Amino acid sequence: MMKRFAVAILAACLLATSASAQETDHGALRERALKVLEAQFSVFRDATKVLQTASTDYCDGSLSRDEYLVAFKDTWLAWAPLDSYQFGPIEQSGAVLSINFWPDKKGFVGRGLRNLLSLPPERQSDPQTVAAGSAAAQGFPAIEMLMFTDIKECPAIVGISGHMNAVAEQLLLDWFDEGGWADLARNAGPDNPVYLTEVEFTKVLYTAIDFGLTRIADTRLGRPLGSFDRPFPKRAEAWRSGLSLDIIHAQLDGIETLLHRGFGPAVFNPSMSWVRKVIADTHKRIDLIAAPLDQAVQQPQMRIRVEAAQTKVRYLQLQFDEDIGPGLGVETGFSAADGD
Amino acid sequence: MRRRRFLMAAGAGLGSGLAATLSPVWADINAPMFITAGNRPDNSTWLIGLSLTGEVCFSFPIPGRGHAAASHPERAEAVAFARRPGRFAMVLDCANGQEIRRLEAPAGRHFYGHGAFTADGQYLLTTENAYDIPDGRCGVWDASRGYARVGEFASGGIGPHEILRLPNGTFAVANGGIQTHPDFARAKLNLPTMQTSLSIVSQTGEVLSTSPLTGDMRQNSVRHIDADQKGRVIAALQWQGSPTVAAPLVASFSPSTAPELSYHPKDAGMKHYAGSIAISPDGSEFAVTGPKGNQVLFFDAGGHPTGQEILDQPSGVAKASDGLLITCKGGIALRSQGALERIPVTDDWTWDNHLVRVA
Numbered sequence: 001m002m003k004r005f006a007v008a009i010l011a012a013c014l015l016a017t018s019a020s021a022q023e024t025d026h027g028a029l030r031e032r033a034l035k036v037l038e039a040q041f042s043v044f045r046d047a048t049k050v051l052q053t054a055s056t057d058y059c060d061g062s063l064s065r066d067e068y069l070v071a072f073k074d075t076w077l078a079w080a081p082l083d084s085y086q087f088g089p090i091e092q093s094g095a096v097l098s099i100n101f102w103p104d105k106k107g108f109v110g111r112g113l114r115n116l117l118s119l120p121p122e123r124q125s126d127p128q129t130v131a132a133g134s135a136a137a138q139g140f141p142a143i144e145m146l147m148f149t150d151i152k153e154c155p156a157i158v159g160i161s162g163h164m165n166a167v168a169e170q171l172l173l174d175w176f177d178e179g180g181w182a183d184l185a186r187n188a189g190p191d192n193p194v195y196l197t198e199v200e201f202t203k204v205l206y207t208a209i210d211f212g213l214t215r216i217a218d219t220r221l222g223r224p225l226g227s228f229d230r231p232f233p234k235r236a237e238a239w240r241s242g243l244s245l246d247i248i249h250a251q252l253d254g255i256e257t258l259l260h261r262g263f264g265p266a267v268f269n270p271s272m273s274w275v276r277k278v279i280a281d282t283h284k285r286i287d288l289i290a291a292p293l294d295q296a297v298q299q300p301q302m303r304i305r306v307e308a309a310q311t312k313v314r315y316l317q318l319q320f321d322e323d324i325g326p327g328l329g330v331e332t333g334f335s336a337a338d339g340d
Numbered sequence: 341m342r343r344r345r346f347l348m349a350a351g352a353g354l355g356s357g358l359a360a361t362l363s364p365v366w367a368d369i370n371a372p373m374f375i376t377a378g379n380r381p382d383n384s385t386w387l388i389g390l391s392l393t394g395e396v397c398f399s400f401p402i403p404g405r406g407h408a409a410a411s412h413p414e415r416a417e418a419v420a421f422a423r424r425p426g427r428f429a430m431v432l433d434c435a436n437g438q439e440i441r442r443l444e445a446p447a448g449r450h451f452y453g454h455g456a457f458t459a460d461g462q463y464l465l466t467t468e469n470a471y472d473i474p475d476g477r478c479g480v481w482d483a484s485r486g487y488a489r490v491g492e493f494a495s496g497g498i499g500p501h502e503i504l505r506l507p508n509g510t511f512a513v514a515n516g517g518i519q520t521h522p523d524f525a526r527a528k529l530n531l532p533t534m535q536t537s538l539s540i541v542s543q544t545g546e547v548l549s550t551s552p553l554t555g556d557m558r559q560n561s562v563r564h565i566d567a568d569q570k571g572r573v574i575a576a577l578q579w580q581g582s583p584t585v586a587a588p589l590v591a592s593f594s595p596s597t598a599p600e601l602s603y604h605p606k607d608a609g610m611k612h613y614a615g616s617i618a619i620s621p622d623g624s625e626f627a628v629t630g631p632k633g634n635q636v637l638f639f640d641a642g643g644h645p646t647g648q649e650i651l652d653q654p655s656g657v658a659k660a661s662d663g664l665l666i667t668c669k670g671g672i673a674l675r676s677q678g679a680l681e682r683i684p685v686t687d688d689w690t691w692d693n694h695l696v697r698v699a
Contacts (some may be wrong), residue, residue, distance in 0.1 A: 086524065086525075087527075091527060091528050091531060092532075093530055093531070093532060094529065094530055094531055094532045095426060096524065097529050097530070098525060103521075103523055105472045106472055106473065108609070135530075179584075184583065191608075193583040193584060193608075193611060193612060194583045194611075196611070211525055211527075213521075214525065218523075219523045223523075249423035262611065333655070335690065337632045337653055338562075338692075338693075339531070339613055339615060339629045339631060339693065340407060340423055340424055340453060340630060340693050
């Protein structure tokens with residue numbers, strides 16, 4: 001009896017798994033996800049435009065430092081969700097380093113800025129000059145160092161933010177202009193140079209979410225944590241401006257939006273509401289840290305809270321590996337076609 | 341300086357090894373034998389010894405996905421490497437498939453998955469990423485002293501991938517040109533500015549020459565290589581430029597001439613990705629696997645296309661006694677006299693990514 005019951009459950013489970021895998025409508029998922037990505041890339045493009053204007057205004061004295069730093073923060077937080085999408089146009093353009101050169105263990109940002117600031121002012125404010133220079137002196141860490149150290153920030157921030165705006169415009173075009181990466185994703189098939197089947201783009205998005213969670217747990221929280229005896233506060237991203245935890249919140253928000261609005265009904269086991277609750281709990285745990293990350297990792301009681309947030313992110317990742325990926329019909333195992 | 345001295349000793353043929361008298365040599369092994377990394381459906385990762393007829397001679401569990409292996413010139417030892425960005429390599433006794441030694445990449449370095457021994461077998465050279473600098477390095481390990489790490493030297497470019505000992509004792513290093521960092525998983529960080537090249541390095545660690553691919557081809561990553569008896573190197577390329585551009589996937593490098601590209605009518609079906617490359621034992625043809633495009637391309641010795649075979653996920657290719665042996669989904673395939681014979685291998689293996697002949 002018992003045995004027959006077990007066999008029946010097993011059969012039902014097998015049936016459920018294969019049925020659900022077949023039910024994932026990869027075309028519909030792709031269209032929903034592309035809408036999310038287009039909105040996120042547009043927000044970043046718009047923010048860089050505002051930052052470019054703000055840089056000019058700040059340098060000619062018509063904008064206060066505090067007002068400028070608001071624009072700076074908004075732009076960095078607009079980038080945070082895009083950090084997860086390191087494939088396609090971001091990878092092709094090298095934007096991941098030019099927008100956010102981090103980690104910077106060898107001090108390339110400082111070196112790059114010294115080179116930039118050795119040029120005459122009219123060249124510093126020219127985005128083309130910035131584009132031709134070191135990637136380390138092209139993005140947020142460069143502006144941050146200019147704004148939060150004694151280095152003279154004007155007019156270099158005008159050139160840097162102008163270059164960032166050009167990169168942001170190009171990323172949006174490369175993704176969503178006719179014949180862009182979105183069209184590649186839409187035309188999966190044997191003649192497509194990137195995506196042979198529709199499920200491959202779902203897998204890329206799924207991998208991007210997993211990568212984003214890894215960036216939060218291992219890199220953004222893990223690097224400054226170091227060990228109990230030896231934390232590395234200055235390895236925290238954006239420690240000078242104190243934006244470390246805001247960036248993590250924003251990246252997590254981006255992941256949640258892609259899951260909720262993009263993956264939507266394709267995620268059902270565990271349910272989307274469960275996934276969103278875990279993400280909401282993670283936000284709460286990050287709020288509990290209640291100190292800038294570089295300070296928190298140095299205080300035993302605060303460290304525990306950082307570790308608790310990290311644990312929650314890893315818990316979410318585990319659920320992805322065990323249930324959500326297989327439920328989507330995304331092959332998470334090895335493939336000889338992974339290449340290297 | 342220290343590194344040079346060690347390698348000078350290698351060049352002088354010193355210390356070719358007391359160990360040789362203690363360990364089995366290749367003649368003791370039931371030849372021929374091939375090594376590849378393999379994965380099971382339960383996501384376990386293994387190192388596999390394969391015979392020409394598809395028998396699994398040994399299977400040894402490894403802590404993560406493997407990539408390629410290097411065989412010792414005398415002793416029946418092979419070093420298997422973790423897949424990029426791996427931090428481990430293991431030295432195996434190929435007589436019994438047991439681990440002799442495990443190598444850990446030093447701090448701030450990871451392996452790219454390939455290595456090669458000096459002709460006398462004393463030193464193992466491994467391609468490595470010095471990722472915080474960033475720079476490409478060749479690590480030097482003394483096989484006669486338990487594979488102690490004794491130094492490193494510049495590889496001549498970013499992203500050194502396969503390293504191969506040439507008939508004259510120097511080494512060819514495929515500098516893929518792609519900057520990566522463990523904090524960014526496998527993301528490519530420098531595609532707009534990447535510069536791929538092939539370097540020839542002496543066994544004392546000097547870069548003797550570096551041949552870049554120029555123009556747009558600087559984004560056509562030189563990754564896997566084989567060489568003929570004259571020292572001409574052929575390379576399997578991975579196109580990293582715009583995916584809508586048609587790009588060739590084979591280059592050949594001869595001493596003192598510019599690199600030559602070889603085109604094949606079926607290039608587009610490779611999905612911009614050439615996997616492994618090997619020249620047949622008689623030198624008459626070479627094969628390039630396309631694991632993403634599910635086909636193998638064949639060229640004659642002069643680099644002219646001669647044919648194509650459809651094969652599911654062809655991964656590694658290596659010289660067999662009278663042809664070329666290719667790993668593919670469900671088994672292996674033997675290319676001989678222009679024909680392809682498929683040989684099943686039992687159990688559900690997925691091959692990762694190269695096949696190395698060790699005996």
